[in-house]
Amino acid sequence: MRLQQLLPVLAALMGASLVEAKAVFAHYMVGNVPSFSQADWEKDIEIAKTSGIDGFALNVAAGDTANNPSSIQKAFAAAESKNFKLFFSFDYEGWGAWNAGDVTNYIKQYKTSSAYFLRNGQPLVSTFEGVQNTGDWPAIKSATNAFFIPDYSSKGASDAAAQPGVDGLFSWDAWPEGAHDKSSQVDKDYVSALGGKPYMMPVSPWFFTNMPTYNKNRLWRGDDLWYDRWQQVLDVNPEYVEIVTWNDYGESHYIGPLYPAQYPVFGYGGSPYNYAEGMPHDGWRAFLPYIIQKYKTGSASIAQEGLVSWYRTQPGTACDTGGTVANDKNYQTPYPPAEVVQDKIFFSALLNSAADVAVSVGGVSLSGVSWRNTPSGGSGIYHGSVAYGGSRGDVVVTVSRNGGQVAQMKGAAITNDCKGRAENWNAWVGSASGSGTNPPPTTTTAAPPPPSTTTDPAQPPPSTGDACVEGAGDGNLGGLCSFACHYNYCPAGACRCTKRGSAVSPPPSTGQKGYPNVNVPGRCGYVGLCSFAWDRGYTDNLAACGSDPAGAAGC
Template sequence: MKALSALTLFSSWTLQARASAVFAHFMVGNTESYSQSQWKEDITLARDAHIDAFALNMAHSEIFTDSIATAFKTAQDLDFKLFFSFDYAGNGSWPKKDTIDLMNQYRDHAAYYRHKDKPLLSTFEGGDSRDWAEIRNKTDSFFVPDWSSLGPEKAANRSYIDGLFSWSAWPEGPRRMNTSADDAYIKALDGKPYMMPVSPWFYTNMPGFKKNWVWRGDNLWFDRWQQVMDLQPEFVQIISWNDYGESHYIGPRRDDGYEAFGRGKAPFNYAKDIPHDGWRTFLPFLIDGYKKNSSAVAVDQEDVVTWYRLHPAAACSTGGTTGNAKVQGQKEYKPGEILEDRIFYSALLKSSADVSVKIGKQKLTGKWENVPRGGSGLYHGSVPFKSTGDVKVTVSRDGDKVASVSGEHITDRCPDLNGKDYQNYNAWVGTSVGTAIGLSVGMAIVPFMTLLALFIS
């Protein structure tokens, strides 16, 4: 009875101590012509990926009343959540009254995300506004803004914040991502909730918005989720669901959602025909592992996902794109010094397996650079590409195929625009359709029992 009572108390304490949730940054500006069926599709896909809510990013000119109302009605019907992330950078600050009125209109809606029985309120920038204390009080919100331009210490010193969201989701220069920015936020917050950013990629070429740079993606989608598992923040926000102009979308592409390419005077649409849906394949496994604070969750299906750029870095004109962004105070590099000409792949496996890659007629033996402890879980690796042609990534075990992806071909011919070839630094993402294997690994028993023994003693 003593052990059972301790187990019950320990489980209850753990659930109360951590209210983990995963959100996806959603650009409302792409939804002016959204139908109810499109909202339903997006919400269903996000829910199937185990995402808890969309963070609705809205500049002041993007108050699409009908679309927002449809979104909340659809989310309620599908048992999904939404919350507002007011964008104070895109078109400047919101009038205080408009922010308060919109929050109060939806704060008690059944589909509005709540934390500690308060509606969650976030921002993209706006740290220089003096309105937030009043906005927070008049909407009785749990306030977790992104004020990255202020830095973690200055932002955390505002007495009226309940937590902070960071926009530092990409590495600077030719290196893999680390957690130095996250560590700084966690230290500055001193126990208040941290919303950790996770993003798979970043490339933008929109001179109309004075944006034309690429940050290193490469292994980022794999690396960042491992860091989430290690840091166990209160919240995670994926950047993004549908920001096509910055190439980090993980949701479906919409032909009527490319409006920013026109306003941003992009030389070409670098999201068209470049799917990213495959990056959602392992989200249920990753999100469940994060929420349970365990990498040993059930592997129900074995799959492989691959991503890579469609052109060698030296094949075509950069189109003026730089590696890193001078406007962000960063040292600039050539894009080819930031991004590697490699094919990246991750596989969710019940046990060790082999991986091979075929590019045109070239056959490469792949390797795993990251192997899960115990052999069951997410594997990751990459191979260089030095040739062109169709791509196929295959995972096999004992000579039998487990999963494979037939990917888009790599070519040294880039988009031709008025006689000038432009490099597309976006990543093509593909996923296999695996076979259900019915494996149930369960939670990590040894660490749990160790903690339980300490609790009982």
């Protein structure tokens, strides 16, 4: 073949490779963080990056004119400094419809930023609904060269694909209806309707909201959802994935850290109580580097085994429902929540080979504990659940192999205590690291941040040149993070990895036990760091750590 004939073929192949470049984003509620500084944005971005996430879809509401300019500016400055990607997801429901001119101006202003996500040179733009304004987009696209992947879920796949200016579609249909598990049929309907145009598939772990201001008090079944949806991603193989969400505390599907600065959202929503406080979801990030790599490339290696578990801390009939119903009663059949969600403890483990799992509640072992799903070949993510019935007390999930412990998570107690309020239908999530390149197993507990709600380093498996070699932390965490991160133990949320390189071997173990001081706020978030540092000779930070085991009691 002559060069003149070969050039078009090469160009087509190059274009195809660009089109097929996969990416994973997390939906980020900009309206929840008006008080965030650029440093706060950088902290969230760093945590997202270490979890394998490529960028944030910035949900911006039309009516939030007082905060949008400042928040967006800080977000892009932070993303530029961290080599992270952002794109706009214009929300047409939260505070009313967007003006086409304002949408155009925002895209024009930020599409040249090094942080803006481009698809084949075009700025990617999305929406949350906006079906009354579909006619605006041909002109917006003409003015901005945007690549338009809206969420028009209320129209259904076929009608949404037929709307003017649509280059692809994002679906908000991430949860199952009624007492069923979520299937991928809707996703496949979108792929079919799009006829080769890109599909952005939603993945979400949970849904519960009680916000009377917005006439929202409902849930959809979470249960096995986080595991199931990622398996469906591998099956559907979409061009993009969008995690719903990073920080929507009001709908309980956040996977980012808990920050008290975002708790005012419960006041705005008229919520009867704060159902996110003390309910960390950090553990849901633990296996993201593995599963994202598998989605992108078809394979992934395991450098560190681990365990994640989640459950509601009250049985479905323990407390008053608080008026919550299962399903959206505006267009689905409503059910009592206890008929839809299951009183079970759910667990997933990332394992190099087969292992056993055991669960106890209140010190009593549960029967019937087993894996529901096991990976082909024995290496990958194992998943299962067990009903806890009338058992009450602290939850312990243990994974073992050949009589030796691989990882153990000690979680929040299951109780009938309603705390003088209605049922909290939100999930508590914990995780534990296992054997591998990081320190011995640590556990998580519900400790209010800052600094963190987890002691498990949710960071990608280290490889040559990708280990953390420098890090930082705030307040009492400063010295601990500086020491521990140098040796690639840099727990996400508590510490920020500021430099990566070839792994540095930590000092030998001294056998010295370190624990958080009893009076340190959020002390359970220090358990792993104090243990790691003191065992390796770093005992300088006496304001945070000491030798009294009482500091780890209940963690």
